[in-house]
Amino acid sequence: MAAARELQGRLTKPAGSLGALEELSVRLAGLAGVCPPPLPEPAAVAIFAGDHGVHAQGVSPWPQEVTAQMIGNFLAGGAVVNAFARQAGASVTVVDVGVATPLPTEPAVLDPAALDPAVLAPTALDPAVLDPTAADPAVLDPAVPRLVVASVRRGTRDLTVTAALTRDEALAAVQTGIRIADELIDAGAGILLTGDMGIGNTTPAAVLIAAFTGADPLDTTGRGTGVDDPTYARKVAVVRAALARHTPDPADPLGVLAAVGGLEHAALAGLILGAAARRTPVLLDGVIAVSAALAAAAFAPAAVGAMVAGHRSAEPGATVALRHLGLDPLIDLGLRLGEGTGALLALPVVTGAVRVLHEVATFDSAGVAEK
Numbered sequence: 001m002a003a004a005r006e007l008q009g010r011l012t013k014p015a016g017s018l019g020a021l022e023e024l025s026v027r028l029a030g031l032a033g034v035c036p037p038p039l040p041e042p043a044a045v046a047i048f049a050g051d052h053g054v055h056a057q058g059v060s061p062w063p064q065e066v067t068a069q070m071i072g073n074f075l076a077g078g079a080v081v082n083a084f085a086r087q088a089g090a091s092v093t094v095v096d097v098g099v100a101t102p103l104p105t106e107p108a109v110l111d112p113a114a115l116d117p118a119v120l121a122p123t124a125l126d127p128a129v130l131d132p133t134a135a136d137p138a139v140l141d142p143a144v145p146r147l148v149v150a151s152v153r154r155g156t157r158d159l160t161v162t163a164a165l166t167r168d169e170a171l172a173a174v175q176t177g178i179r180i181a182d183e184l185i186d187a188g189a190g191i192l193l194t195g196d197m198g199i200g201n202t203t204p205a206a207v208l209i210a211a212f213t214g215a216d217p218l219d220t221t222g223r224g225t226g227v228d229d230p231t232y233a234r235k236v237a238v239v240r241a242a243l244a245r246h247t248p249d250p251a252d253p254l255g256v257l258a259a260v261g262g263l264e265h266a267a268l269a270g271l272i273l274g275a276a277a278r279r280t281p282v283l284l285d286g287v288i289a290v291s292a293a294l295a296a297a298a299f300a301p302a303a304v305g306a307m308v309a310g311h312r313s314a315e316p317g318a319t320v321a322l323r324h325l326g327l328d329p330l331i332d333l334g335l336r337l338g339e340g341t342g343a344l345l346a347l348p349v350v351t352g353a354v355r356v357l358h359e360v361a362t363f364d365s366a367g368v369a370e371k
Helices: 002-010 020-032 053-057 066-076 080-088 167-186 202-213 229-246 253-260 263-277 287-299 301-306 316-325 341-359
Strands: 043-050 091-098 146-149 191-197 282-284 307-309
Touching: 002 020, 002 341, 020 301, 020 307, 020 341, 043 066, 043 080, 043 167, 043 263, 043 341, 053 202, 053 229, 066 091, 066 191, 080 091, 080 341, 091 167, 091 263, 167 191, 167 253, 167 263, 191 263, 191 287, 191 341, 202 229, 202 253, 202 263, 202 287, 202 316, 229 253, 253 263, 253 287, 263 282, 263 287, 263 301, 282 287, 282 341, 287 301, 287 307, 287 316, 301 307, 307 316
Parallel strands: 043 091, 043 191, 091 146, 191 282, 282 307
Antiparallel strands: none
């Protein structure tokens, strides 16, 4: 980090003129333990999908079946995340960690020649090796979205009635995220991007953020997919009820995830931990990702060193969580889609921050006079 700061001071630009990009490059040099740090490429998006028992409380106007239907859309290449991933040259891996309804067996395909049926075959979840082809470059093929079936259970329980998960189920989801991180990094990924899909998942995210930060549910709960005023009021009441029922202890992150989290939240926490353990940056998306990041930081505070906040979600809880983590988002476009879309839009900013250290001349090498 000291070497990166010193190099930034010798580049042909006024000191500090690249603002937040300079400190980001310093952080990434520290994470990698080398200056300049490796370029964050290729990029791999991991979309964890799960359903939620709390959907029964009317917290979302969308039917739960949309989660599975959107997985079909991801695999067909027709979602916003796919469009942004193609633009960025990033691979897309979709992980069913707890979808409640059956996945489409024959998703609509934009280009029938684009998908190899073998890519859609469910992957056996071996305790030691998630995917025997992990070292295969096809794992990171930007043209072929990939499905991994690693379902812990078919959706969580209703967190207003009982714990959403058992501790063993929450642990299994965290371990799945770690294994996915290892698989993608082993295949050559230089940066991981968080993605999520789960109808109703902003409700457990709001509970997680309140639990880990101590913030009031009014400050952590947003309108998700655009709910009306009565549904929003019901959603805030559900968050309050869950906190009152479970009194989650932030010093016990696994217990918090089990009581009030979702399977995709727990898996994302694992992905972040796995990336941090491998000293690989992980670019956070929206409110689901940052709620999971709070859990990862509770497990291992040093994991924050691997986190880069891609954007500021329009969901209010995202700002609360980012402030608690001490992370400043790279972009702020009022996004609230999820899927990994905001992280993908921020990816060129991260790459640019690192590329400066690789390619910009110093005053000495360019023969430019300093002030």
